[in-house]
Amino acid sequence: MSKVVNIGGVLIGGDNPIRVQSMCSTKTSDVNATVAQIKELEDCGCEIIRVAVPDIESAKALAEIKKQINIPLIADIHFDHKLGILSIPHIDKLRINPGTMHKDGLKELVNAAKEKGIPIRVGINAASMEKDLVGSTVDKMIKSVEQNIKLLEELEFFDIVVALKSSDVIETIEAYKTFVDKYDYPIHLGLTEAGGGVEGAIRSSVAMGILLNEGIGDTIRISLTGDPVKEVEAAYEILNALHLREKPSPTIISCPTCARCSVDLDKIVSQVKEKIKHVKKPIKIAIMGCEVNGPGESKGADLGLAFSNSKGFIFKDGTVIKEVSLDSAVDIFVGLVVQW
Numbered sequence: 001m002s003k004v005v006n007i008g009g010v011l012i013g014g015d016n017p018i019r020v021q022s023m024c025s026t027k028t029s030d031v032n033a034t035v036a037q038i039k040e041l042e043d044c045g046c047e048i049i050r051v052a053v054p055d056i057e058s059a060k061a062l063a064e065i066k067k068q069i070n071i072p073l074i075a076d077i078h079f080d081h082k083l084g085i086l087s088i089p090h091i092d093k094l095r096i097n098p099g100t101m102h103k104d105g106l107k108e109l110v111n112a113a114k115e116k117g118i119p120i121r122v123g124i125n126a127a128s129m130e131k132d133l134v135g136s137t138v139d140k141m142i143k144s145v146e147q148n149i150k151l152l153e154e155l156e157f158f159d160i161v162v163a164l165k166s167s168d169v170i171e172t173i174e175a176y177k178t179f180v181d182k183y184d185y186p187i188h189l190g191l192t193e194a195g196g197g198v199e200g201a202i203r204s205s206v207a208m209g210i211l212l213n214e215g216i217g218d219t220i221r222i223s224l225t226g227d228p229v230k231e232v233e234a235a236y237e238i239l240n241a242l243h244l245r246e247k248p249s250p251t252i253i254s255c256p257t258c259a260r261c262s263v264d265l266d267k268i269v270s271q272v273k274e275k276i277k278h279v280k281k282p283i284k285i286a287i288m289g290c291e292v293n294g295p296g297e298s299k300g301a302d303l304g305l306a307f308s309n310s311k312g313f314i315f316k317d318g319t320v321i322k323e324v325s326l327d328s329a330v331d332i333f334v335g336l337v338v339q340w
């Protein structure tokens, strides 16, 4: 079992739930935009947030950002340890790639983190490893993480979280598996540069799903190009599918439709989704194209809506409880979901 690390009061590792995190896509120096995005992420269940700190303006913005948010804040620092030193008073964790920093600077930064009592994530990225490493990409990732951990351990720093990210699914799986055989530092799971939309979500799901199902991973960030809210939604879908975390919002099951379907189910599902987007309950709902197989195909749902010719049938635990007209079906069903 992995060690437990405290990120601003949110525990990761050991028996703790797998924490969902994301990263802001705003300019960190733009306090208003960054806080607005973090609030939106908090609202959909994000538990830890990371921001990039590429310059002094970004480091200076952290104090105000931290004041206005409710979840732990991580600063992502590369190359310049001074940006890390400036950030530390206002953050709950640092993410660095120690190999990219000068040894003296790293020592100063690690000592400052130790004094504040915040953890450091060693984030290995297959695209930015030390140039002198040899072997396969996975060999290099493992060598790099070992070197980096050694640097921190030599400075008597053990409050470490590790990530080993590649944009290749198989490499990422292999790297994490090799690492957990040797170390018990908590694992930050992620596939880097996964892409966007369906491609990114599927590639991340395959990599994360295989690792999580083997008990590997303590916190998860799904990297997707675009709105980070999608990253949080994708992370919960993966964890929910594996019965590792309950989604903080409704789970919608809908059928693919077939010749038995007599309504525009895609449109109905979109309407329901839109109308329940404010609902923060782990209810499972099913929206099915016909009444013949609908209730049976969605037995696991709390509430269901199925259609037959020009009528809708609302069912609970597989039994019809209400017959509704097509026009009123969405509103009546949404009302029941909200009340549930």
Ligand code: SF4
Pocket: 255, 256, 257, 258, 259, 260, 261, 288, 289, 290, 291, 292, 293, 294, 297
């Ligand atoms: S629920 Fe009915 S409409 Fe939907 S796929 Fe099954 S049989 Fe077809």
